[in-house]
Amino acid sequence: MDYGRSERPAGAPPVPTAIKILIAGGFGVGKTTMVGAVSETKPLRTEEVLTATGCGIDDLTGVESKSTTTVAMDFGRITISDDLVLYLFGTPGQNRFWFVWDELALGALGAVVLADTRRLADCFPSIDYFEGRGTPFVVAVNCFEGARTYRLDEVQAALNLDPGVPVLLCDARKRESSKEVLITLMEHALKIRESRRRATPD
Secondary structure, three states, X not given: OOOOOOOOOOOOOOOOEEEEEEEEEOOOOOHHHHHHHHOOOOOEOOEEEOOHHHOOOOOOOOOOOOOEEEOOOEEEEEEEEOOEEEEEEEOOOOHHHHHHHHHHHOOEEEEXXXXXXXXXXXXXXXXXXXXXXXXXXXXXXXOOOOOOOOOHHHHHHHOOXXXXXXXXXXXXXXXXXXXXXXXXXXXXXXXXXXXXXXHXXX
């Protein structure tokens, strides 16, 4: 899991291992909110105000109060320890910005797919993308006020997920809840990486 660790002079402080994680999902699902909730630095955001240009393109059903949209990515950082740092990249949710996904996905350990039960079908493009690339991912159901609550096994069945894909509830506004999602993803991704390593002949 060494992401470009370079040689350093004797006595110099250790260079932390950087792990890249994507936060994906449909339009208005809470990706920017999650990155902002957990980032230890002021997150880099590329949000623009929604205008009439997006009418008929951006579906605001269920998120009528949303006034901005991510047009490139969100970026945040979390220091886990002296030798481990997570870099979070929130992806744009609309199809017309998908051309940036391949670049963002390069070198990623895994991804969080945020879900909104009011617009559950919006998850499918992200799920299909990560399944196609073989990128480990978890599904985190963002608990919006007023949204109907479903059992996690119901969500898993509705999304036709492999039984091994973790599904959990979260509140993207809360740091501890979002951190729990990231911990679950890292454990899942490392488990998959280890199983792949064992399956590969020496």
